[in-house]
């Protein structure tokens with residue numbers, strides 16, 4: 098990790114950490130520094146506002162904000178800063194499967210935008226944050242390009258194996274010990 102914190106990873110509750118830590122892992126992969134905070138638009142609204150107001154001054158270039166249920170955190174943060182905010186709708190396990198959070202995040206009023214990734218899409222949020230930061234960082238831009246090339250190579254290798262082995266023999270993820278679908282990762 099670099100010494101500078103360039104991304105703020107924020108979530109509504111510590112119960113969101115199992116999903117949101119994927120964002121941290123992805124940023125680590127790219128050597129992008131980050132800070133992590135638990136802030137709630139409803140339970141600690143003053144702290145959320147203070148965080149957003151001071152983010153740019155701390156050098157934060159992108160905020161990733163995850164919340165479940167009535168997920169107002171990304172929108173509230175965006176209301177108090179011009180730093181781009183990426184919302185991660187989370188499935189809080191309370192019955193609506195994250196669709197409640199998704200709707201809360203994507204329907205911002207015109208004038209205060211929030212980017213939104215898919216439900217539990219913490220990894221994609223981090224990749225989008227890297228893409229935003231890479232606009233002004235050639236090293237990061239090259240790292241992102243390398244990542245895409247490696248990803249494409251991995252998909253091609255799977256496609257070639259599927260062609261070589263045939264459908265009945267092909268096991269996703271590479272065989273012994275892997276349950277069907279076991280190669281699926283968090284988004």
Ligand code: AIR
Pocket residue numbers: 108109110111112113137138139140163164165166167168169187188189
């Ligand atoms: N949350 C917390 N304050 C406002 C919201 N929307 C969300 C958290 C978490 C869910 O409520 O982001 O996904 C449940 O939180 P907890 O702490 O009860 O587990």
